[in-house]
Amino acid sequence: MPDLLIELFSEEIPARMQAKAAADLKARITDGLVEAGLTYAGAAAFATPRRLALRVDDLTARSPDVTEERKGPRVDAPEKAIEGFLRGAGVAREALIERNEKKGRVFYAVIEKPGRPAAEIVAEVLERTIRNFPWPKSMRWGAGSLRWVRPLHAILCILTTEEGSEVVPLEVDGIASGRQTRGHRFMAPDAFDVRGFDDYDAKLKRAHVVLDGAERADAIWQEATNQAFASGLEIVEDKGLLSEVAGLVEWPVVLMGEIDAEFLDLPPEVLQTSMKEHQKFFSVRNPKTARIERFVTVTNIATPDHGATILAGNQKVLSARLADAKFFWENDLRIAKGEKMQPWLDALESVTFHNKLGSVKDKVDRVAALARELAPAVSAEPDLAERAARVAKADLASEMVYEFPELQGLMGRYYSDAAGFAPQVAAACEEHYSPLGPSDDVPTAPVSVAVALADKIDTLTGFWAIDEKPTGSKDPFALRRAALGVIRLVLENGLTLALEPLFVSGLARKDIEDTGIARDLLSFFHDRLKVYLRDQGIRHDVIDACIAMPENDDLALLVKRAKALQAFLETDDGENLVQGFKRANNILAQAEEKDGVEYSFGADPKFAEDPTETALFDALEKAEAKIKPAMEAQDFGAAMGAMADLRAPVDAFFEAVQVNADSDVLRRNRLNLLSTIRQTCLQVADLTRIEG
Incomplete structure (x- = not known):
């Protein structure tokens, strides 16, 4: 049985699209082959910046012969009806057979469909796949009508058996299939023939192309950690960045560079974020001081000077980027130290939270009042909880967070420390957004818990008040995540807390006194709690049996009851x-x-x-x-x-x-x-x- 090899060779495919594109290629080709009657033993898809590839092992050589019986009209039906049936079935009048049925004698057509060779089927399926490929964004080029993520240059499509390999003939928009591919754009640009997957993979490596993205990522990580270890340093792990960088290169070359001394005192998170977002650099940390001292970049070419010129250029660009970050940092520190962040707090009044819920300043006022109300229940000092809530979102108006929004909260902690606020306030600035997801840590410090709960409850009561609830799969304001955050904050901190009065209080601050809204929001919490507990093995009927009892807004009590009942x-x-x-x-x-x-x-x-x-x-x-x-x-x-x-x-x-x-x-x-x-x-x- 033959093996199939397909390669679609193009200009650079964006790294973020490669994994899905490889999966789509595999699914569409294999599904199409199976629908046409072929079977196979296994398949694997690959992606590099310039190619999508698919191997299909042990494909059947041809589809099976098929005999199909199709029921037609009655024998005494009008001639036009019989002629229409003959045309649809593609058979002659004499090929029809008659059978007795309850309503009389009926015509049947026996249609013989001979099997087809694999090459013919592959050509059809591949052409259909190329013309209808589900790229998130695509383009046209030249005079053709084909749309692809970037201009498509070549199609490699061969079937290989023990006797040899044959090209599957097809043509898409003037691009004819063949057995040729090319290696690295600069280091091995010449075309070469391939006979099968093993030959293809080996020749690509000799042409400075690593086909397997996981292999590229492993090579990058191994070399980066080795270089850092040799200098007594360590790489800051970032799986998302590693996956992205592996999609930017076909022949990864790892280089480690220096960060200018004038930038080493920037917060490590600022260095890490700036280098990741702007340059796709890995951060290299000194484990003794936790400072970011160097960077690792991955280039797509080996040079005679071992990357010295590339590093020099990268360091020059990086210094310019970090100079901006340093300026933001120093300017923000002056405001934090000298004015206790007050200009930022004032600026929040002109930042809209939601057109029906007022400004961020309005939200801060509501959260501060609710945090004070919550403080006794979570063993927090009310004045500290209110103070923390009032400054927790101040960093949204800082220059650093404007440049790097992902640093919100974290920069608030730095600026709160600089302003001389209590450590509990600084911690709450960073932690009040948490937990952001099911794997995120839950704050445990009482002030942080009070502000985090108040922030999420205010958000939920606000959007319930204006009837902006999640519907189906749509949740534009991440309200399910906010509810799960409240659930985890309550349960993982062992809090005894009646939620419904807090919902009523939160709604009252928005001039809403409809207790039905509070009950509806509580029902939403119960639904999220069912999902949370189901993942912990608690039966849904057990949860329902406990939700039906009094005091069902005390989540800790409800869960305790459910676990005992189960x-x-x-x-x-x-x-x-x-x-x-x-x-x-x-x-x-x-x-x-x-x-x-x-x-x-x-x-x-x-x-x-x-x-x-x-x-x-x-x-x-x-x-x-x-x-x-x-x-x-x-x-x-x-x-x-x-x-x-x-x-x-x-x-x-x-x-x-x-x-x-x-x-x-x-x-x-x-x-x-x-x-x-x-x-x-x-x-x-x-x-x-x-x-x-």
Whole structure:
């Protein structure tokens, strides 16, 4: 069976598009081949700045022959209908066969579709893929109609067997397929023939092209860490930058350069961000001082002077960039030290947060008030929490954050320190945006927690107030992330916090007194909590059973209850008691519907006839004596344990007793006994929501 090799050779493909383009090429080609009846053993796609490549191993040599039966009109149908069927099926009149069916004799066409050679199918699929490739952005060039991310120069397409290789003939917009490719643009620009993937891969390496992006990234990282280690330094890890740089070069050459001494006292984050964003440089850190002292750049060419000229040019450009950063830094420090950031705070009044929610200054005022309100609940000093909230967003007006928005918060910490504010305030400036994602650390310092919670709750209540909620996959204001941030702040800090009053308070600061909005926002939190807990293995029906209980806006209490309930349900007693509860509840619901009354007036032990009834009365009394204080103490484990003790007497009762007895007195008493079972169990969780 032949192996297929495809290469689409073009001008430079942007690094950010390469991985998806390789995946799209693989998916579209292999899907097309399979749909046409071919099978294969394996496939792998590759991307470099100048080429997309695909290998498909053990492709079947031709598609199978196919026989298709197509039902036509009745034999006595109008001639035009029969002729239309013949044209559609592509068969002659004499090739039709007749069959008896319920509605009479019907024509059938038997269509023989012979298999086709793999080369013919590959040509069709590849041409369709090239003409309809899903680039995020594409262009036309010359006089042709083809659109590609950058001008496409050549198509390599060959099928290889043990006997040799053959070119799959096709032409797209004047570009004919062949077996030639080219190596590195400068170091090996001449064309050469290839016979198969192994030959292709080996010849590319000799022509200074590393085909596999992961191999390029590994080579870059290995050489960079070796050079840094040799100087007693270490590379600051950045997987995103590594992936991007690996997509910029076909033959990575790693060079390490110096940073001018005048810039070494800049904050390391400023150096790292400036070099990454403007130059795509890796930062090299001194592990003893944590200062960024050097940089690593990756070039696409080996030079006779071992990169000296390239490094000199890079250092010159870098110095100019860092001179700007130094100017911003020094100017910002003067404002932070001399004026306590006040000009920035004033400037926030002219920065719009949202056209319906006012300026950033308006938001800061609301967050400061809410942080003060929250402070006692998170063990923070109210004055410090309010002060931190008032300066936490001041750095948004600084020159450094204007140039590098990703440094917001972090620069706030530096400027807060420079202004002489308390360390807790500086920490809150940096940490109040956190957590930004599921893997981000959660602040634990009380002032930071107060400001982070206040900031997120203000954002959520604000957008709920103006009815700008997430819909489907759309969440332009990252409100799901904000809600998850609140959930993690509460749970991971073990906070006892009633959210609904905070929502009402946040809405009131926007002149909204509609408690329905607060409840709707709480429902949104419950939905996010379900996702969060589901990832931790808590069943959705268990969460629903706990959300249905009072105080469901206390997330820590809710989660504690859910974990206890799940642990209870994983025991035999728990599982069986739930079945007993459901049986009692079903019998009771049917009787109440039939009789038009509610059986909740308490059963009387004196009407018990069977020993199992007496035992159940005793068990329920003992359970109630344990469950009530346990629930008041929020000891859900103890409450579940007391409920588990009911399993045996409930089972025995249903085994021995007929609830709907002939005697009305016995029947009513037993139904009231079932009501006691229901009321006792529902104190712990809404077991009606448990599935199974």
